[in-house]
Amino acid sequence: MSAERPASIPQGLVVELSRAKVKPGAEAEADRWMRMLNDRLDECVATLDSERMAIEIVFRLREDGAEYLYWVTVKGQDGAGLDTDRPIDRDHVEAALRVKEPGWVEAQPQVLMLPDPVREAVLAWALRGTEETAAAPPSDG
Template sequence: MSEDRPASIPSGLVVELSRAKVKPGAGAEADRWMRMLNDRLDECVATLDRERMAIEIVFRLRENDEDHLFWVTVRGEDGADPDPGLPIDRDHIEQAKRTKEPGWVEAEPQVLMLPGPVREAVLGWALRER
């Protein structure tokens, strides 16, 4: 995130919208990836603590003969990266290599709107022990 972060995004909080293009012909692989994440949801959620991930949402958009995956995340900046030593993270990384073009396109956040109780929960989770 840029240094000129919107005032609505507290220091230490990272808000991202990332887009990756699914490789041509890898639509079925993207289906398998998303099915794996859903089938192993408990394992995925268990990784969120060390990542300081308060919110992680994946969207898929098929439009104009292109297929994209979008990741929406809200996390603490001191969260850990995926750990290839953990089976779910290793499988997630390998599935990404088979499915998406390398790299991400990042959108620039403009405003974060959270009602008080949700804001308190998100910041308490993502920014604890700073």
Template sequence: MDTERPASIPPGLIVELSRAKVKPGAQAEADRWMRMLNDRIDECVATLDRERMAIEIVFRLQEDGADYLYWVCVKGEGGAGLDLDLPIDRDHVEQAMRTKEPGWVEAEPQVLMLPDPVREAVLAWALRGESSVPDRGRPHG
């Protein structure tokens, strides 16, 4: 795979799509995990600041008899990871270990399309503290 950064993704911004397979027979655990995240959404959102996470979305897909979880993240470089001293992060990791197979399959981003008001908000949140917000990142010419 080509690892060159697409021109549409500004420097300092990380755009990820990750997939994990739910362990065979662990569909009820996946249900519990997603229910926990939804029930504790305020705790989850409170962690996004230290992670420099502008957008985090979880999808679930059942395909060919397998169950998959997909994580979509748009964040700034240098954000913190999970903090196991926080109950929500600790519970999140414990549930992940019970639910999904180890590791992630990572997709390679190709293009990021954001209307200007959304782009400005995402960059202001994810890249705060940077010396300047990058230009549109589009090729000139």
């Protein structure tokens, strides 16, 4: 796979698909972790500002007897990481350590397709305060 940035992804924008394997026997703990994120959604969303996270989606998949968590993120490259001084981030990290095997498998993005109103909103949020926000070309859709 090519590591070249697709033309459809503006400079400064990071588009990721990451996969982590759930530890054998930790499926119930994964249930609790995802329930905690859903139950504390307002706290989670409040962290997205400093992370420059425009989109964050978590998927879960059981395949060939193993269970995986997939993270889809679209964010500005200058966003902050998790801040364990915040209770939700601390609880999130602790749950991750209990549930997932260390490390991530990263997919290589190929194309980012966003209709213009969504593209404008994503770029305004993720790249705010950077030159790329104004200079980002519209998608050819």
